[in-house]
Amino acid sequence: MKHSTVIIILLISLFSTLLISSIHAHSSHNKAIMTINGFGKNEDGGGPSECDGKYHSDNKLVVALSTRWYNHGKRCSKFIKIHYKDRSVKAKVVDECDSSRGCKNNIVDASKAVWKALRVPKRQWGEAKVTWSDA
Numbered sequence: 001m002k003h004s005t006v007i008i009i010l011l012i013s014l015f016s017t018l019l020i021s022s023i024h025a026h027s028s029h030n031k032a033i034m035t036i037n038g039f040g041k042n043e044d045g046g047g048p049s050e051c052d053g054k055y056h057s058d059n060k061l062v063v064a065l066s067t068r069w070y071n072h073g074k075r076c077s078k079f080i081k082i083h084y085k086d087r088s089v090k091a092k093v094v095d096e097c098d099s100s101r102g103c104k105n106n107i108v109d110a111s112k113a114v115w116k117a118l119r120v121p122k123r124q125w126g127e128a129k130v131t132w133s134d135a
Contacts, residue, residue: 029083029131030069030106036125037064037109039094045109049094051076056094061117064095064109079135082108082118084128089117090135108132 037045039056045064048055051073056062063082065075075093082089091114097103108130115125 029133032066032106032108032130032132033104034082034084034108034110034114034128034130035097036115037097037111039064039111045095050096051094054094056111058112060111061089061091061113062094062111063091063114064097064107065093066097066103066105066107067099068105069108070096075134080108080132081135082110082114083131083133084118084120087118089114 037043038058039045039049039060039062040058041055043058049062049064050070063080064070065080069075070093073096077092077094079090079092082091091110095109097107097109099105103109115128118128118130120128
């Protein structure tokens with residue numbers, strides 16, 4: 001076998017491995033409890049968001065993630081896809097739900113807009129079992 005053929009085969013193998021790894025990384029669904037949060041000034045979310053130092057409207061699709069998922073701000077301003085029953089919505093990560101201050105490790109703290117977009121009946125607002133993945 002020629003040297004160039006071996007290199008091409010190795011490159012194709014490497015590319016395939018990277019592609020499969022990338023697909024797997026983006027398709028994993030994290031089980032979570034979605035809670036409701038206000039991201040505006042004087043709402044239950046507290047101060048401004050960690051990612052941008054701003055407050056956000058209840059009409060915006062935004063979330064705060066538990067400390068481990070927030071990952072030292074690595075998900076700041078990125079979108080996640082939240083799945084509830086047969087529906088899903090993309091929401092922007094703007095804050096941390098601080099696990100050292102009582103937030104559990106499996107929380108997606110979502111704005112009212114997220115709950116509305118997922119069409120969760122209002123009488124069920126508060127906590128809902130969801131899955132999420134990087135969008």
